[in-house]
Amino acid sequence: MELILNKEKYNVEIKINDNLLKSIINEKNFEFTFRRISENQISLLIDGKYQNVYFAQDDNHIFIAYDGDNFIFDKVKDEDYNFEEINSNNENINKLMPPMPGSVVKILVDKGQKVSEGEGIIIIEAMKMEITLYSSIDGVVTEINVKAGEQVDINQVLVVISKE
Amino acid sequence: MHFWKKENQNGSNKLRNHMIKKILIANRSEIACRIIRTCKEMNIRTVAVYSEVDENALHVQLADESYFIGSAPASQSYLNQEKIIRVAIDTNCDAIHPGYGFLSENPVFNRKVREAGLIFIGPSPEPTELLGSKVASRELMIQSGIPVIQGMKTSSKNIDDFISTAEMIGFPVLIKASAGGGGKGMRIVYRKEELENAINSAMRESLAAFGSDEVYLEKYIEQPRHIEFQVAADHFGNAIHIFERECSIQRRHQKIIEETPSTALNAELRKKMGETAIKVVKAAKYDSVGTVEFLVDKNKNFYFLEVNTRIQVEHPITEMTTGIDLIKLQIMIADNQPLNIKQEDLKQYGHAIECRIYAEDSDNDFLPSSGKILYYKPPIGPNVRNDTGIFQGSIVSVFYDPILAKLIVWGQNREEAINRMILALKDNIILGVKTSTKFMIKCLEHPEFKKGNTYTDFISRNMQNHQEKDQKDISIAISAAAYFNHKEKTYEVTVHKSNSDYNPWLTIGNWEILQS
Numbered sequence: 255m256e257l258i259l260n261k262e263k264y265n266v267e268i269k270i271n272d273n274l275l276k277s278i279i280n281e282k283n284f285e286f287t288f289r290r291i292s293e294n295q296i297s298l299l300i301d302g303k304y305q306n307v308y309f310a311q312d313d314n315h316i317f318i319a320y321d322g323d324n325f326i327f328d329k330v331k332d333e334d335y336n337f338e339e340i341n342s343n344n345e346n347i348n349k350l351m352p353p354m355p356g357s358v359v360k361i362l363v364d365k366g367q368k369v370s371e372g373e374g375i376i377i378i379e380a381m382k383m384e385i386t387l388y389s390s391i392d393g394v395v396t397e398i399n400v401k402a403g404e405q406v407d408i409n410q411v412l413v414v415i416s417k418e
Numbered sequence: 419m420h421f422w423k424k425e426n427q428n429g430s431n432k433l434r435n436h437m438i439k440k441i442l443i444a445n446r447s448e449i450a451c452r453i454i455r456t457c458k459e460m461n462i463r464t465v466a467v468y469s470e471v472d473e474n475a476l477h478v479q480l481a482d483e484s485y486f487i488g489s490a491p492a493s494q495s496y497l498n499q500e501k502i503i504r505v506a507i508d509t510n511c512d513a514i515h516p517g518y519g520f521l522s523e524n525p526v527f528n529r530k531v532r533e534a535g536l537i538f539i540g541p542s543p544e545p546t547e548l549l550g551s552k553v554a555s556r557e558l559m560i561q562s563g564i565p566v567i568q569g570m571k572t573s574s575k576n577i578d579d580f581i582s583t584a585e586m587i588g589f590p591v592l593i594k595a596s597a598g599g600g601g602k603g604m605r606i607v608y609r610k611e612e613l614e615n616a617i618n619s620a621m622r623e624s625l626a627a628f629g630s631d632e633v634y635l636e637k638y639i640e641q642p643r644h645i646e647f648q649v650a651a652d653h654f655g656n657a658i659h660i661f662e663r664e665c666s667i668q669r670r671h672q673k674i675i676e677e678t679p680s681t682a683l684n685a686e687l688r689k690k691m692g693e694t695a696i697k698v699v700k701a702a703k704y705d706s707v708g709t710v711e712f713l714v715d716k717n718k719n720f721y722f723l724e725v726n727t728r729i730q731v732e733h734p735i736t737e738m739t740t741g742i743d744l745i746k747l748q749i750m751i752a753d754n755q756p757l758n759i760k761q762e763d764l765k766q767y768g769h770a771i772e773c774r775i776y777a778e779d780s781d782n783d784f785l786p787s788s789g790k791i792l793y794y795k796p797p798i799g800p801n802v803r804n805d806t807g808i809f810q811g812s813i814v815s816v817f818y819d820p821i822l823a824k825l826i827v828w829g830q831n832r833e834e835a836i837n838r839m840i841l842a843l844k845d846n847i848i849l850g851v852k853t854s855t856k857f858m859i860k861c862l863e864h865p866e867f868k869k870g871n872t873y874t875d876f877i878s879r880n881m882q883n884h885q886e887k888d889q890k891d892i893s894i895a896i897s898a899a900a901y902f903n904h905k906e907k908t909y910e911v912t913v914h915k916s917n918s919d920y921n922p923w924l925t926i927g928n929w930e931i932l933q934s
Binding site: 257264268271294311317330353354356359380385 | 529532602619622623626670781782785786787788789790792793795816817818819820840843844847848849850852853854855859887891892893894895896897898899900902903
């Protein structure tokens, strides 16, 4: 299967033989002795100690907790436009999307306006906090898809900046 | 360590009628649950209120009764004063406990509750009003001889006032919301050119959070510690302080790790600051449980910041080191009973730490995270306390503050408390939303934290590269993810031909068992 963590793709295959878990991650091999505790918990022998790893999932994500840390993987699906969308940002085009659901406080630019890299473009508010989204390129505002006060969702393209 | 004596020495408690027999809790999440638990111990009936998205929330599950008060946005539910008071009257409540946030420090609500013939569990409206304005409270403190930080005397809408004050006292300066708290509407400004943008942004944030865009400016003290004193004052002129809490570990100007005692105080400074805190309380004619906040600079000078006229998020560490139930104390004071603890009877015992468990992404500038709690296994063990507002299956909504729970530990000394907290954090399994657990573990493991060098800039100074994940840990996480996600597993089922009893389950051979 394929998993994405922090925009990095991992290809993983596993083999299970009794209490041995073999995984091949991006062509590197790992091997663990394991005990299955429950449908959410597995105990892996790591550095001579059994350590608990916890698991849960929803439609789009796999959640893992290990040694105090959280790992949230995106599941890769056949038509994963989401992943494509994020990766469509390059030096020629910058699609600004909110990192979380919220509402638009203020749009700092007009359509057709020239903007430079690092310039504040739009302010979003969620959970009583303001977040400014900045342009990652020098360019021109070619699309504004929202208005102040509007509720917006994660991965919704709010503003598009294109290179001239 | 129990400092509560069951009866007041002069027996006055015996004669006094306890008025409060039923309380409406005008709040949600962990603090509502916390308050309900103490009420139950005191044999006080509890009424919860909830918004559309909180129908099955933990505070609703715990309360004796619960009532729907409106749609999800707080302005239409938890901030709906008339509705909340109406429910309290209709359900024959004697009192309303506001918790923290929401209506807790709103003098208008405070008055309306009293006008409706109910008891407001908190201070009188006058001190709430006075202390709620940073500008007015600062003036009172200057008059009372309490040390404050240099800056503007009043809020202003005129940028020139900000520029002239900033130039007089020198950069860096701090912009603060007059009605503020919790770091909202607060900005540090290092250069004159940044001033105007910072003011506008602070005003907008303050307006959104508190309904007021009044901001002012003061000298920013670099490398300070945030040390606050828990206080309690009754309606009979008695006031005590219940020692300090150090809350210097902050991100976005909001506390995430708190501890008591503070490594920065010795007995002498503790006494001096405690006495000042009582002086503050008396100057403001304060009459409830509250918190006096100070900044302490490198040279151990301390400056009055503000009084929080509510129960604080971090109150449990005081409870752990003194044995006092602060919610109970708050209810008893509101019930017009005199304080039955004397300053000289109070002792700090051991060391306590609190870590706030927020739904937020510490790898991504602490952006709040929302979603469903898919799996929850909180820590257990001696001297580990978990004040939680979530359960497996609960929804973390985008509408409210993203606090999920608070982990509190107690240890004989600071080292023991730190080690216990690290273990408790590792055992605190919350899946479905992002939490900053690992980040807090890294803070607690940091040599500077262990040395007690906890200044308010601890995170920006010491935690720059905290996002980096170990490749080995990633590989372990991926292996486990793949293990739980593999779709099919084939089991060999042995058919025992010799068994004469016919069993259809044993005749087919290989079974495919779907796992996911």
